[in-house]
Amino acid sequence: MTKISLSRRRFMIGGTLGAAAAALAGYEALKQDDGTTVLRSAEQLTMRTQRLLQGRGALAREFSESDISPSFRVNGSTMPESDEYAALLDGKFADWRLKIDGLVSQPREFSLADLKALPARTQITRHDCVEGWSAIGRWTGVPLGSLLRSVGLKPAARFAVFHCADELEKTLDGSGRYYESIDLIDAFHPQTILAYAMNGKDLAVGHGAPLRLRVERQLGYKQAKYLMRIEIIDSFSGLWGGNGGYWEDRGYEWYAGI
């Protein structure tokens, strides 16, 4: 009995020392890069688990007319400040063009009229801000997948990057420009649309006129407003902070499904 409890004691001491050493090693790793490496490991686990549970096609909940929230909060930019955007707005976006380029077979530009002439999808969905609030709205737009099929993707294509007209932080180098990225699984998801209408009207400036992204299985910061260009790339390491988006460069997760 004594022998057993001694070996147990030894086991406990050894275990405690081992755990302490692991904790110290973890702490050292934390100190070296602000803790991001260890803490960020959870993001991959979350993304893989959610993708396993969702599959490619699982749809976000769609609501009925009566569920639409009375006010839809405007967040982030409320009005891009560039002269270019001001001119486009003055012309009611007649001169606005959405560029699709990068790893595509046929780079193209679409006018708002071109997009509105294409088969559309309307969906009433819930927008969840990373801060915690939610709002429900009805969105109408072109499925991104159909546009990508029309321009043809090259085999190396992996991500769609959305370049926007707004700048959240005024910076000289342009790193304060809003941009976002999603992978091709989300890009070809049936509810991923480029919306030009909200609640039955043309998109208001506060909500991203003339065109914004809706990726319904992810948080609000993925729903890029004021779209100007979609670039298809194989890696976002060369883009600004290298993390795939404006908020991602400021510490937020690239996978925004939670």
Place this chain on the structure above:
Amino acid sequence: MSDETIRHTGDRPAGTILIRRHSVVTRVTHWLNVLCLAILLLSGLQIFNAHPELYWGQYGADGDPAVLTIGSADGKDGPRGFVRAAGIEIPTTGFLGVSTFEGEPTARAFPAWLTIPSYQDLATGRRWHFFFAWFFVINGAVYLGFGILSGHFRRDLAPGRGQLSASCLWHEIVTHARLRFPHGEEARHYNVLQKLTYLVVIAGLLPMMVLTGLTMSPGIDAAVPALVDLFGGRQSARTVHFITASLLVTFVLVHVAMVVLSGAANNMRSMITGRYAIRESGPKA
């Protein structure tokens, strides 16, 4: 809590024996749980600070009716903090709504000394929260698997025959209220109030935290739409998450008070080494 007697001790009063109370799995998962829940709570308060209002139903943002608001407003002598719930507003300046951060009165729901990280940083708060949420779920799965397979739940936590009768429950409540804790043979097993409380926490509150947390995830809502219906909406789930966390904090406060009142050293030893001292009663003593 196997009550196998380990050995008589020479250096204790006559009749004191050590029993093996907690298995190594129970002890390790218990302390990992302490770590996880502490970090989850403090990083959760950081996340809450990003939008310190709670709503009921499918949606809720500024301007929608809130069931709870922790806010700040301009007062005569600078900013004042308040908590508003069910139409009642109470001043909480200095703690909730407005607190001192780096020497300045600052508008923030929970004060810097209660949040991870201390400064306002939602991105980092979320990193801590989700990392330890995984840790907590894996630790919980180990504990649940062990509890079922080893018979720990059936043997130690399931209330015994007759323990659930009104008279027995009333007797336990009265004894607890008088802070009379079981001695001798009775102390070998959990009493019925302990059993019920631990079962409510293990099978109720902790799974509720996980489920309401998952319901706030748009990705999980697409994968398991039934979750949104279960809680009547994403914003209801967020509110239930907050209420359940408050109940867990209440449980921890009572739990720690009971640990201290019923013998801090003995209880701590049993949760660290597994051994718990009891005084034998009856003819053997």
